[in-house]
Structures are given as C-alpha cells and as structure tokens.
Amino acid sequence: MNTPTFRNWQSVQTEVLRRIHAREWKPGELIPNEADLALEFGCARTTVNRALRAVADSGLLDRRRKAGTRVAIQPAAKATLTIPVIRNEIEERGQTYDYHRIERHLAAPPAAVSDAMKSPADHPLLHVCALHIADNVPYAFEDRWINPDVVPDALNESFEAVSANEWLLKHTPYTHGEIVFAATSATRDEAAFLKCPEKSALFTIDRVTWDGEFAVTKVRVLYGPDHQIRTAL
Amino acid sequence: MNTPTFRNWQSVQTEVLRRIHAREWKPGELIPNEADLALEFGCARTTVNRALRAVADSGLLDRRRKAGTRVAIQPAAKATLTIPVIRNEIEERGQTYDYHRIERHLAAPPAAVSDAMKSPADHPLLHVCALHIADNVPYAFEDRWINPDVVPDALNESFEAVSANEWLLKHTPYTHGEIVFAATSATRDEAAFLKCPEKSALFTIDRVTWDGEFAVTKVRVLYGPDHQIRTAL
DNA sequence: ATGTTTATTATGTATGCACATAAAAACATC
C-alpha cells in the first residue's frame, strides 16, 4: 500500500488539493512538513515546495516559517479577474466591434475626479467619452480623464479611430493602478447612450492608472445591462 | 558602467518591471533570453526564470517555449479579488457584525437555480435566506440553495446562529466553483430587506460550488447600495 | 515567576546541472 510516486509539481499539487478537499487534511490542521512530504511523494523538497507555494497562492494553505503549513480555516476565495481590452472582449466572442467617440475636450474635472487623480482642482484634463459597440448594440460607455502633463501626446490625438483605452496601453508607461468594481444606476445620459432604461443597474469598473506619483488616467466604464464578469474559483 | 548584480529573484523582478515600465523593453518586443539575462544580472538562470515567471503571471509578459519572452502588447489587466467571508469583511473594518436568518425551508427551486446546479427541476433543495448586518445597517442579502444530497447535515442545522456561509466552509468539502459578478436592480422584497429604494443598483455576486460533479450550493449575495470591491492592479 | 538569550526548525531561496518539451526554423521530399 505504497503511495505512487509523484513526478512533477503539478501532480503533487493535485494530490495536495485532493487531500484538502477530501478533508484528509482538515481546515486549520497542520500538514506534514516539506521534507516528509518529499519523502512520501518520492520527489525532491524543491518540488513539494513549488506545489505548496502554488496552493498557498490560491489561498487554500497558510504557510509560515518554522510554524509550518496549515490548511486555511476560512479560505477567503481568491478570484482572478481578467479585465481585457474591450475590443478584444467583444471580438473574442465572435462579435463585430465598433467604436464611437462621443466627446473630447480639455476641461477642469469634477472634484471626484481631480481628487482621485490627486490633481489640482482647477487643472484642466483631457476628457474623452466614447461608446463601445458589439454587433451594433451598445456594449459599454467609457468616461475617461487623461492627464496631459503625463501624456502630452494625447493632446494631438483625436481618439476617433482608436479608443483611448488602446492608445494609452500602447503609448503610455505606468507603474501601478487601482480598480474598483461597483453597481451604478444609469443616469439619463448614460441610459441614452447605452439604449437602456434610465436607472438600469449597470456594472461599473473604475480604474485609476499611475506612473509613479502622477495619475495617468482615470476611467469609468459602464457596461450595458445584464453584463457580467465570470471566473472560476 | 556595469549593471549591479541582482542577488534574488525579487530584485530581478523589480528590474524587469522597471524596464517594462520605462519602455526600455517596449510592448510586443522580444526580451533577451533567460541565459543572457542571468549572465547580465550575475545570477543563475533559475533565478531569472522565477522572476520572469512571476511577471508573466501578472500578465505583463508573454512567454512561449522556443519563441522566447516578449512584453505583452495589451496587458489584459489581471485583478485578484479576495472575496472574504462577509463576517470577516465587516469585522475587519471595525464594525459590529450581525446576522439575521430570514428563511429556511425545503423547496423545489426555480428553474434558473436547478439549471445552474444541474439538479433535477423537481428535486427539493434547502433554501436559506439571511441578512448580514454591519453596525445595525443592512449590509448584504444572502439567498442560498443547498443540495441536501451532498450536505445531509445541513438539514439538521437551523442557520439561525451561524450563517450558511461559514457553516458550509467549515463542514463541506468542495472541489471547484464558479463566480459571477454583476449589477442587479433591487426587487421590492430585496429593497425592503436592505432598506434601500426599490430598483437600486446592487452589486451582486453569484457563486456555485461543486464537489466533483455535484453542486453543493448556489448562493447569490446582494450587497447594499454603493457597495464596491476594490483591488490594486 | 518573568524576562532575555540562544538554539532549533520549517519554510524560503540561490545555484549548477540535467533533461523534457513546445515550437520555430531549416531541410528534404513529393
């Protein structure tokens, strides 16, 4: 009744996951240390380490030096969402993508925007609004503010052919960002653009992108009604 | 003008990220292979490999055998969301958590639910509805269906003191799950429970949890108005 | 009893080496 040998880290990972799910290792319980597992699985400790590290990354194991590795008590689900460029999102579903720029001008942003971008209240930013369309149906409304100090080239771009989304990705470096998911009620204007009833519940993604200490851009994307983002757990 | 040596994979990663952000390596561009980088950084190829793998995991690099590693053209943002147990979510903000079970009975679920759980339409499931409360204000409404074939013990549990959320986490193994984020409009009943206007836009998480081929539970959590989930990018 | 120092130990990681594998590129064949 010997355990079969596990050659690669994936198979070790699978076995570890099996034991966790089968409750052979119960939540909160300490599991054998890497060296022992390596012996049991007939592989090197490095391999066990890699497997356990992967499982820990997914949140199912808690690891601490000296204390050892234990099964997470409340495995706070970690879902990795991929937020694609809208064009890709649409084209990957086999729909035709269309883009329509609605507005583009320099203006002082509302306080909510200048605050989020940590930009002086009266400092003008480039405001670009656009509609993303899938199979001739409005798909998402994009409301974006761009900091021309950080991206001076944006002032020479009309954003009529290429969406600001893609243009910025291609031309602008950034270091980090914040992203917020929420549900918002469609305003009159938004409803008109998205051709949905006013006050429809819209899935919304807000994103602020930074290059060092300067905000590059802030964008709010309002998706059409019934839009959903799904992922495996 | 020699590059300083990078001792550990984190510092290699930092340097790689710097080069990407600084556009020394431009989007779409092929970067030197691992062996060359190892030589340049004065470390082993394994170390470079680990660093590049980490960056690739975050979506900024595309790696393919033989073809080499290149900077992602459109780094589809990958956001890792942590979906905590609601009680923890509330308590971590220093608010008091309260829980109120609204309903619990065996019933044949609506088609949408039995379909999602791949359960026969007329097969009765345990329906548990509850309200999660933060500082005496309704926080989230939980609408859950539990498969008693998979979790027979649930039939002996009133879910009055412990939320089904936590009880299941503690008692039920599972293998995988699906999760869907969306925005929904509050129905009359939901609005009443959450003490918000009818048709408010509510952030919604739908989750189906499986143990092998059997659905363990399906839950829809409706968060109160203005709820948002944020994460770093 | 209590605080402080010193082992001890499990994980974390760097390294050199070997070999596996996918996929591009070169080549041969029809």
Next chain:
DNA sequence: GATGTTTTTATGTGCATACATAATAAACAT
C-alpha cells in the same frame, strides 16, 4: 510550391545541495 520531417533552441522543470530567515521553543538568567 506545398507538405512532411528533422534539427535547433528557449522555456519548463526536477534534483541535490547549501545557506538565509523567521518564528517558535527551550535554556538561561534575573
């Protein structure tokens, strides 16, 4: 020229070893 086959090459991974580090437990001193 199109198609199938072989070679080449960059990444992917396993392993043994060594040492680093964090955190606990044990030993020690006060």
